[in-house]
Amino acid sequence: MILSCSHIDKAFGAKHVLKDVTFHVEEREKAAIVGINGAGKSTLLKIIMNQLAADQGEVTLSKGATIGYLAQHEAVSSEHTIYEELLEVKKDIIAMEEKLRSLEQDMKDQEGETLSATLDLYHRLSTEFENQNGYAYKSELTGVLKGLGFEEEEFSKSISTLSGGQKTRVALGKLLLSRPDIILLDEPTNHLDMNSIAWLETFLLNYPGAVLIVAHDRYFLNKVVTKVVELDNGKATVFLGNYSDYAQKKAMLRDAQLKAWMNQQQEIKHQEQVIAKLKSFNREKSIKRAESREKMLDKIERLDKPMELDNEIHLQLHPRVESGEDVLKVEHLSKSFGNLSLFSDLNFFIKRGEKVAIIGNNGTGKTTILKIINSVIEADAGSFTLGSKVHIGYYDQEHHVLHMEKTLFEEIADDYPALTNTEIRNTLAAFLFTGDDVFKQIKDLSGGERGRVSLAKLMLSEANFLILDEPTNHLDIISKEILENALNQYTGTVLYVSHDRYFINQTASRILDLTGNTLVNYIGNYDYYLEKREELTSIYAPSSDTAVSENKTVSETSSSNKDDWQKRKEEQAKERKRQNDLKKAEDQIQKLESRDQEIDDLMCLESVYTDVAKCMELNKEKAEIAEKLEALYEVWESLM
Template sequence: MILSCNHIDKAFGTKQILKDVSFHVEEREKTAIVGINGAGKSTLLKIIMNQLPADSGEVTLSRGASIGYLAQHEAVSGEHTIYEELLEVKKEIIEMEEKIRSLELDMKHQQGEELTATLDLYHRLSTEFENRNGYAYKSELIGVLKGLGFEESEFDKSVATLSGGQKTRVALGKLLLSKPDIILLDEPTNHLDMNSIAWLETYLLNYQGAVIIVAHDRYFLNKVVTKVVELDNGHATVFLGNYSDYATKKAMLRNAQLKAWMNQQQEIKHQEQVIARLKSFNREKSIKRAESREKMLDKIDRLEKPTELNSEIHLQLHPRVESGEDVLKVEHLSKAFDSQQLFSDLNFSVKRGEKVAIIGNNGTGKTTILKIINSVIKADAGSFTLGSKVHIGYYDQEHHVLHMEKTLFEEIADDYPTLTNTEIRNTLAAFLFTGDDVFKQIKDLSGGERGRVSLAKLMLSEANFLILDEPTNHLDIVSKEILEHALNQYTGTVLYVSHDRYFINQTASRILDLTGNTLVNYIGNYDYYLEKREELTRIYAPETSVSSVEQSTAAAIASSGKDEWQKRKEEQARERKRQNDLKKTEDQIQKLEARNQEIDDQMCLESVYTDVAKCMELNKEKTENANKLETLYEVWESLM
């Protein structure tokens, strides 16, 4: 065991965030902490890092173990280049290498005991240098940078000129290169594209230390973790397995809790009816019996109804009018910023009812395409045409469609002036904003809360063409599932950008991969894209260079889809084997039982029961058959 949390409590004011939270992490174990937004996940990580004091309880770290932490919005700063910033992590290695070179020069001029002492120090330093991967630290550093999505041409960029997301990636690279015994990662995939996420999955899977991850990316969690710690209403529950295992066990647990609650409610209702009936007799004995039952009822430890807060979000997307068959046509679209050409001569169309996902690496121009279609920015060349009766609803990942200075109530009221105060409050309540929450200013909301406001406005728009830019960013897993369900029920058309592979697989009917300055079309969901990616990219985007790092990350991405397919194949094979074994066992049982019946019939014959030797032979055979049958019955029961 490398880390343990014991009976952690934490409250902010009157709100209890963590209640008696206990769990432990073994060496090399990969653990996820999950829960809805506001459940206390980031708070728990800060308590583990001693950045925030717990009200009670303690965190114990194994003696001598090192720990590293990447906060949700952590970034680097300073005047270093990207490469120099990561090189800081290897400072001790570099100093050791310089010392070794210095000793080599010294030894040329030394003799006797002085040379012997220098040689001894040289060998010790050389061994340590090799053990700490000193001979390959530069290639390791370059591998991490490329894995996190930085091109070699960007290595000399100043950290000060980077975007917030790029600075976070640099901070993540520094943490990974420092190789602590236990890593804490808070939403590490937020600023990574698909290739980088797949690379990080592989890196963490092979990481020699322990890892604790807070993330909402279900594909990522499925691939990496072997234990899930769920925070729900302040309490922690530990589940062994990956996210899918957790979700299955959680559903079973919740169903069992719900069934127990319903049974108890039924029993309480029954007892109340009996008590009312006894009292209606209005006799001394019946009243005493009723009072006795009431006392028993009062002593019942009443169960709480199991609920999930965000499952109460009511998101229903209904277009006001139906659009024409042709919703969008994009022709010869091009866009560059300064000297960087994002894409050129893009051509695609979207038909009514399609759910189209645009995917691709960071910086390829996916969000730019959506902004051009929404007339937020202009294209350098080309055009787009909207079809008949098309009404757009736009969800912006940066929430520029929201007005930071307005309250939630004003945000809805100003955009939809025909709504009554009650209708506005009901709409906001459907997205978990009740009471005085509706008078909070947008600027004071968390990312997840702003996302819920944007979803509320999207629902009210009654648009028939939804354009969504990273709609699952900042949403917890329950909210993502609600959005997935709403989009799958939606009868309009959807065009969206997302890095959430699970979300894409659940909702997309078509995928456009923006690669090599062009779009490659895949008519299917994310699993289909994984299956056809290499083949179609080679045909339609042959100029796209695929480095060894990209090949490995592509393989890692594909493996997630192939793993699921392989699991299904293995499960089908196991089921076929079970059925075959079951039939063989039943045939053997029938054969032995039939033989025993023959023996019984023979034993009734005078020519047999008067022959002692024959009787003994048949009796021995029947005993052996009985033993075989006993074993076969056990096998049959297990197979059934």
């Protein structure tokens, strides 16, 4: 065991954030802390790092163990270049290397005992240098920087010129290079693109130390962690397994708790009715019996009612008007900023009812595409056409659609004057803003709270074409799941940019990958994209070392040949139907085989095999099952 938290308590005023939190992390273990926004996850990390004092309890770190921590918005501040800043982590190794070079020079002029002593020191130092990976520290540093999304030409950039997200990535790189025995990470994927997140997953999986992560990225958690510590109403519960295992076990646990609570409530109600009836007889014996039951009832340890699942965001997005079949057509779209060309000659179209995700590395122009379609900025070349009766609802990750000086109530009331005060309050309550919260100013809200206000406005807009820019940023896991369900039930059309792979997997019917200044189309979710990425990228977005003429030919083919695209779409639709039919057949076979086994078990019961009528009925059902199974086996074989 490398880290232990025992009976941690923490309150801020009247709000009790952590209550008797106890868990531990083993050496090399990868664990996650999950919970809704405000559950106390970051507070717990700060207590572990001794940046915040617990009201009660104790944090114990294994003797001699080192610990590293990356806070949620931590960034470096320095006049160094990116490369120089990461070299700071390797100061000891660099000093050791310089000492070795110095000893080599000294030995040229030494002899006898002096030379022997220097050689002995040299061998000890070189062994330590090798043990600390000294011969490969430069390649290690370069690998971390590239893994976190920095190109080699960016290594010489000054830290002072970087964006906040880039500075956070530098801070993460320094932490990973320092290789402590246990790493604490608070939302490490927030400023990483998909490739960098995938690299970080691999790095952490192979990391020889322990890792404790706070994250809302469920795909990331599924890949990395083997233990989940859930904070709920201040209390901690430990679940073994990854995020999916946790979610499944959590649902089972909650069902069991709800069932136990309902049974107890039923028993209490029954006892109360019996007591009331006994008292109504108004006889000495009956009153004594009632009093005896009352004492027993008072001794029952009352179970708390499990928290309702419907107390989070409830999105119901219904288009007021149905759009035409063709929702959006983009032709020959290009955009540059100065010498930086984001994309050129983009061509794609979206049909009614599609859920399309645009993915790609940071800086490739995904958000720019959304802004062009929403007429926030203009394209350098090309055009886009909206279909008949298309009404856009736009969710901006920077929340430019919000007015900082307004209160939440005013933000809704001014845009939707027809709503009553009660309707406005009910809408905001659905997004967790209750009581006096509605009179807070937008400028005083956190990023996650602003996101919820923007989503509330989107819900009220009744648009039939939703354009969403990173809609899951700052949302906790429960809120993400509710948004996913809402989008899956939404009958309109959705185009969104997201780095949340789990969210994409749950909601996208098509993916557009912005790579190599062009778009590559995948008709499926994120898992399908991973399966086909290498194949389709090599065809439609070859690497820069491919001949220019070949690049041009492929570009022309991909942009103009809609027949090929339609053919692929039909083939993939057929394959999805085959898979669905196969699953249905297998489910039916399993159900019938289970029933057939049940009949066999029933026929062994004396009460059944002595009942002629029952036996005949079961034999008849068994024959029908055999006939159905024979037909299903044939269907299954043909589908396979």
